[in-house]
Amino acid sequence: MLVLGKYRLPGMSSLLLWALLWEIVGRSGLTFFVPPFSEVCVTLFNVIGTPAFVKALQETAVAFFAGVFFAIVIGIPVGILMGKSRLLDELLLPWVNMFLSAPLTALVPVLMVLFGFGMQAIIITTTLFAIWIIILNARAGVMQINRSLVEMARSFGATPMDAFVKIYFWAALPEILGGVRIGVIRAVKGVIIGQLLISIVGFGALFELYSANFLMAHFWAVLLVLFAMAFAVSELLAALERRVAYYAASR
């Protein structure tokens, strides 16, 4: 963005404007629900070091990374296999599409009954939020693959495993990374929704604590941290995607 035609503002400078608006609304005392931004910032720095926060962050990180890990490790091969095999595709595609658009939040209570009120249920919730789009994208990536690359590999004696690892995976990588990026954003949703519904672990417990005690500045501070983390993860993956863009256009 250029100001007065010559000064280049750093990206997302507009956030400053919104922060200012927040500050004004907060100071006007319109609602106790929105404390001034400056107060939230101060609370943020105080909260970050507290044992409760560190514990919540740890639990969330473990659930998030475990959930994303399973979504990726299961999702990518399943998607690639669906793209390769007509039969598997016919079998699984309706389910994948259904779960992709299903209101998964409604499933969380069922998962709690099945897997208990703990980490396990949250990890599974996270995986369920992330995995479907990862499968669909890997599948789409494989389906657009240039057939003659596969024939080339076969003609030089590639085993099916070689073809999988050296051709299909790489040819589909731009789509796979796109799927992982969206999947990770959905996983952030999954891990928070899971914790909120179960509300005895991680940030769920923290939110419960803060809102029960009307600690609104604390509440917003934690929310800000979560937003920042989700944004950072998504940006990191977008950067990875740009690294394979050079061949995405010329496959």
Added chain:
Amino acid sequence: MVMPQTERAFTPDTVDDAVTVKRITKSYGAVEALKNMTLSFPRGELTSLLGPSGCGKTTLLKIIAGLLEPTSGEVLVNGRAVTGPGPDRAFVFQDFALLPWASVMRNVAFGLELRGVAQSEREAIAEKYIAHVGLKGFERAYPHELSGGMRQRVGLARALSVDADVLLMDEPFSAVDEQTRRKFQEDLLNLVKTENKTFIFVTHSIEEAVYVSDQIAILLPRPSRVSQIIRPQGFRDKDVDNIRRDPEYLDIVDDIWSSLRSYVE
């Protein structure tokens, strides 16, 4: 009029064939791409498959490569029946089929990589063939940074570096510009002379076929068959610059055109 070429039937039986295609039939559902085709490819020579598009050239080449199964009939390579792809054959693709995420070096070495050759060894071999096809200095480049002609040189180097007896080339020069194409044709003639390999070369260009071939099999569609086999005799050992002026060359080109013209809409 004395025919400037001899039919394959009159060449002595002592010719050693690297590849023999016996009564091959291939149907895609109701479409019969090849019907009862029999053809021999003498060792160390370049044989062109020439014919209008849709007459089954690619199909035949892929059956020889072991990439497609014939509906009936068999292919012998060095006397052994083909059941799938093998190290005795290497393919050069019309669309190059390069890995876009891999450097020229890795692309050229890819055939060897799939055969389990250690990295240092395969890169040494690849380096040699990269230089051989005139791409020295481009080892670290990626396919999208190269012109069409250079990409096909990569495809050629990859096929050469696995050192197969038989090189299968499916219209390898059809996607490159005319000047590059002429250079390729000259280089191909040198390759046939120096590399002791059997070349099976698909083209739809009459001039190209006559220019590079020891033997030309003319395929015709509906039903797909070998209509004629031509072996240019006189100009093969001439200088590359003089071939296109040779009377025999011009006669054969005319001859083929008159037998093909009725198949061109």
